Amino acid sequence: MITDFVFNSQSVTAGHPDRMCDIVSDALIDAFLRQDPITRITAECALSKNVLFLAARYASDAVVDIPETARNALQKIAYRLQDFNAADCTVVTSLIEQSKSVRETDVSALEDDEMDHITVSHQATVFGYACTHTPDLMPLPIALANALARQLFQARKTGALPYLSPDCTTQAGIEFANGKPKRIHSINLIIGCEDSGAAPTTVQMEEDLRHHVIFPVLANATIQSDNLTKIVINPDGPFMRSGPRAHSGMTGRKGDSDTYGCFARHSGSALSGKSPSRIDRVGVYAARHAAKNIVAAGLADECEVQLSYSIGYAGPVSVLLNTYGTGKLDDGALRKRLLRHFDFRLGAIVRDFNLRRLPELHHGSFYQQLPVFGHFGEQGLALPWENTQQALLLQN
């Protein structure tokens, strides 16, 4: 097995059209759940120039002004008005109202055995992963790429870099030795610039980005850059057109940076735009929770949990676990402990993470923060599936 290699992961900032679509989709989840926690909704968007296409199917008692909610979410990304004006973009909606199903019940009021009646409605094989690269047990490449993206967005927000557009992409390359991250091989930033007459010089831009983006991120990183670390900024020159004006976006196209940056497997379906009734979203959170607790318990250095769900079953039809030889115990024994202490039934996941009430508890803005702050890790929100309290239980 090759254990010395470079691994690259990439991410995008909040103003990337794909991300914007994720944010809008999840803003709708928030808006509906806030009014009616027992809502089912699936929302997907596509964005091109100044037209937002929005398709939603929902079963809810909530009354939401959908285009307005979408516009408010887009407004927060704060494009310059001449680049993208959320207030007067056209929103084309295709809405289907449905009726609630057994999955739309208040799980907190249910007895444990009643959870068996809440069966999943989608077939999904989902993965959860955790490793010891970072304190919050995420793979280092994606953790770094996401941190860079967040810092870029922050730098724009604070106005530190006036020419910075909200639409940038980042890439972090980590050199591994013996399967462990050893040094930062490269940092690659593609920066969208707002066309304000004069483009910044490359030298100026590099200086700014080092100072305002790269150094602040690396200050908190477990591994520092060295003299050989390649820092590449806009090798093709500044991008003077960025955002929805330049390219289009869709919900759920940034699955890799939403999860583990391709360092571990991830399911093909999108996370954003799905209410907690969808196992292909909440199952991913449950699998991460399980994997993270195993690593946090010190039972393995890395761990991947796989859950397979079939329509008509309340829980997974298969639970698999792989520690890639780093386990303190046999994988089989670990799986037994996992099954003893973790409940992977849909109803139980919704109940244990309190998924339906999270928007209410966060003043109407929870899920829409995930595309920006990351669905995993401990960078912003306190995510219930990042909680490692159950690590103690896993000791036996």
Place this chain on the structure above:
Amino acid sequence: MPEHLESKLPLYLAVKNNRLAGRGRIHIPGLYRNERLRDELQAHLLSLTGVTAAHANTLTGNLLIEHTPGQELKTFLRAISLFLEGASGRPVLLCTEKVDRPQKAAKATATKTTKTQSIDGSSSYQEQALHFWHALPSDRVLAILDSTENGLSAHAVAERFARFGPNTLTHYGGRSPLQRVLQQLASVPVAMLAVSAAISLATGSVIDALAIAIVVGINAAIGYATEKSSEKTISTLGQLTPGKATVIRSSESGEVLLHDLVVGDILALSPGTCIAADARLINDARLSVDESALTGESQPVTKNFAFQGQSDTALGDRRNMVYRGTLVTGGNGRAVVVATGRYTEIGKIQDLVGDAQAPETPMQKQIDSMGVQLAVVSSGICGLVFVVGLLRGRPLLEMLVSAISLAVAAVPEGLPAVATTTLSLGIKNMQRHNVLIRKLPAVESLGSVQVICLDKTGTLTLNKMSVVALCRLGCDLQAKQGAFFQNQTRVEPDTVGATFRRMMEVLALCNESKQGALGHDLIGSPTENALLQLAIDAGVDIGNLRSQNPVVKTDYRAEDRPYMATVHLTQNGCYWMAVKGSPLALLDLCQWQESDNTLQRLTEADRDKIRTGNERLGADSLRVLGVAYRLLDSSDSEDAKDLVWLGLVGMEDVMRPGMAELMRQFHEAGIATVMITGDQSATAYSVGKRLGLNGENGPLEMVDSLHLEKLSASVLAGLVGATSIFSRVSPAHKLRIVKALQMNGKVVAMTGDGINDGPALKAADVGVTLGEKGSDVARSIADVVLQNDDLSAMITAIRQGRAIYDNVRKSLHFLLSTNLSEIQVMVVGALIGGPEILNPIHLLWINLVTDIFPGLALAMEPPESDVLKRPPRDPNEAIVSPKDYARLLRESSVISTGTLAVYGYSLARYGMGPKASTNAFMCLTLAQLLQAYRCRSNHTSIFNPENRPPNRYLDAAIGFSLALQALAIALPPLRGLLRLTPVGALDLLAIMTGACLPLAINEACKKFDVPHTLGRMPHDH
């Protein structure tokens, strides 16, 4: 022009150069060669502080003024204009206050609409000066217009009326009788006949030429008569009863006809006044005006005479102006008329749309092109017969006559008359259903409508507010038609509790609506009417309550005060303040809540609940107001604060009854429905849901855009395909929506009643307006006016429209198949040689007897029973498709075979001669008349008569034609003219067989035809 009026025209001061600080060059009117003015002006200016030098040049007319840099040139300009006004006695305007006259729109050469000058010939009147009146103070406006607050003198009024003309808008349409006659005659078939007639005349057969002329004349007369009667209907519709305006003239107030208003008149405005001309307010008291007819904004606008705008202030923001066509909803005021007639804002819009182009209707195009095609084809056949005859060695003259008679036979002369008559009959028929057709082709367009765009406010709704939800802490109520419900169960208002009672009292007291004389009607703004009605429904005795709690102070809603508060003196000498207003702002002022007569402090949780309630009501398409009150120690207490929260009321625009059913009918008829509204999308969504705009639970596609104009036309065209709601759209965008739909190849009907809707109504294939509500402009542009404001009439109109198109097709089918059979008989006759089977007079007789009357009767066919269950026809499909031609050929062959068989039988019995011709003539005439029954429907036949409603006109027409035919054979002089011989019993039997058998065969053949509606699928449903 009278001299003294001329001298009252304003002078203009033009600033030439003020780029250098401390000096400016100004053009002074009247300075040229006027040394006295120069000296006085220089002296006057130098006396002003700040002016260091003033040099007026009498040769250039310019004044150079130098002043201390601290001063602004503007202050001196004011001084100069005042000085000049004093010196010349004429108003002086700065050039920046002057605007150009509107550019005359370049006249489109391809414009089809015949635009005639207004009846009053306004071109002979002087144009009115257009100023930015809203940017001038009112006293200057009065000065410029040479009017006073006491109005004009009778003399001045007469003078101005003579100069500027009456206050009327330009009228369009209306053709002269000659134009109409010429239009009847200017068709290709008529031209063909004219050529035939000319040849007949040249060859000496005057009778033939005369017969042709008579046929043409009869057709033209029928066409003229029908079109004239329908135009008469249309023109009477355009005329509205002239209103009156209250005007102050010579210090006395009186009523004058709108027509007689002149510039400078002082209008007295009071609630309900329909403003008759554009005017500048000179004073007002809380005047509010509904400008929806002009701006599409349905909320009344508050006016203020003291407001002074900039030259670029938008029409809707000119708060010191009132415009023609708008309605005073509250307050009162006086205004000086600044523009009348076509110089008003409405007049200008009407001028604009007058030039827009109306699309030609599909049937017009088709019948035109078919006429040409038929002419070409029949000329070809005539030529063929002519050549064949010559080759067979027949004399030239004889062949020429034959060819001409064939041409006469081939052309369906009745065609234009039948189409016009069918359409105009449709107009009359629709009128009985309160649908007024303003343009003839619209009848036919109605039949092919594929998409109908509907205005929400006023069309789908009644444009009348009504309270539907009450939201108090811990108790939500619904109101419906005067009754109250809690969780779907009805509750009596007096059992709900004291807080509810208090809330109703606040709504009744903090309310300026009044009960009308009848008790049922309320006079006031829609919102306050709705609130007062609620209180009445809740059992509050308004008169009693108001007299016991007289108002001592009223604070109206204003920009810095998002609520209205009234202070009342109660019977026990206390004061209390009733407040209603913007929910969130009011909530911030509240500290308390009341439940069952005890006050409790509002907790943060309560506030959250109220905010969520507000959000829900707002999102649920309601207009929400908060209600609060407070007890006071004295009447002149400070502003509202420390209030007691009572609850929220949610109001909505009441939906017209039966709209959901109507939408279902549209969908069943294959017509897509699109709602266009300026509302928020949540409102639009809930209305769309209730209406069932998406059909059977399909997705509801919605486009929500404040700035539709930023979307490129092709993108919009891509979006509109499946969209059933456009929300937050301004009336100006309707045109874009209509055009986008048309880009998709749709035939679009559009409803609208505001003046801003004009261009969209014009561009739509069918522009629809609601009669009573619609503005004059909308009514004059619309193709269809629904008279009793009921959209349901639209489905009737569409049914009629489809039936009419069907009927034209039926008539066409009849005319073509019968004429074709004549051609076939003649061609066969020419081919077999010998004397011609039918002579030209025979053919003309057949055309006159069999074409027109049954053709017209077919136009009166009642709609077939499934007419509203079929999808709309494809507008691009030919009115007679190739498949139809094949069918026509088949049917005409059957008919001509029958006739030729009878001819053959007669030849065998009598040999060549008039006897055989007579039998063939009789047989062909009868068979053609019977063919009319075949043409009644493509789906039903004489074998299943129960499926078709009777058509008594057809029975009568056939009876009449049969009688004429019987006369032809029985009346010796007529018989002589037609060169017929008497018919024997056996011959009669043969003729009957030869005429009836083809009908039976053709009717039986229908069974094997694929029903044409099944062959086509609806486009996107």
